[in-house]
Amino acid sequence: MAGYEGGLPDAEAVSAWLRELASLADEIADLVPGEPIVSAGGSAWFDTVVDVLAPGGKPLAGRRVILRSGAYVSHDDGYYSRVTPFGRHPEEGSLVGALEVWAQVLSAPEKGLAILGAGRRDVPFDQDLPVPLRVRALDGTLRAAGGARVVKLDDQHAYVELGDTDLAPGELVCLGVSHPCTAFDKWRAIPVVDDDHRVVDVLNTHF
Known part of the structure; x- marks a missing residue:
């Protein structure tokens, strides 16, 4: 079960959407062999993805979580420089535009x-x-x-x-x-x- 939350307006909306994504993954878990995979993430809300799908750094039981962390390789000097999670958590580091x-x-x-x-x-x-x-x-x-x-x-x-x-x-x-x-x-x-x-x-x- 994979999705993209980047167009949502705030952390509350992203969190609600992620909980729904995880719930849908539970509903189809019996239809596929092996451990269910849940994947989300982008350049703006990857911190919230981790907080909801892998609180404390541990994926919720019975799920494999794949974080897609967006444009971190290049970052930018415009939109993502304004909305990056590092703006909310400056103590965690920063990204610099590379293109x-x-x-x-x-x-x-x-x-x-x-x-x-x-x-x-x-x-x-x-x-x-x-x-x-x-x-x-x-x-x-x-x-x-x-x-x-x-x-x-x-x-x-x-x-x-x-x-x-x-x-x-x-x-x-x-x-x-x-x-x-x-x-x-x-x-x-x-x-x-x-x-x-x-x-x-x-x-x-x-x-």
Whole structure:
């Protein structure tokens, strides 16, 4: 018996849903050989899944629990950075967004606006727009993106309101993604970089 609770609004609703999931697993337990398997989890409520299906770290009697802990491998700088269980339990640690999309500034056509060479084909947009994090200047130096904010995407371009920062054509903007699940299906190969942004490996995706 497997399900996904990520769309529910709060811990109370998630807990009630998980109890129902466990009850349904009990009802079909006699129909399948071996120990019933109950599986749930995502990036937002995996703490509640454990609390209900395996209180104290021990699965409820007669069940095998499989926790699907969501996008922990990559995390993000948008939606999941706000709803992660580590926000509720900071003493347990934290996660850091590991996916970056670097886009070149193609144009600064008017005051307060810049156009980047990345769009819906390159970055997720179903749960928030990408987040400008850093800027690599033409001389290679890095600076914070300040108040820059992506306000619109089309297929191949991002529209950035500059706020208190400036962007010049040719500079590179590091974009953090929101909802990494829909980033992996956009890239057949994802470079892995070290702290100096040297490529040390390549991950192939399969969708």
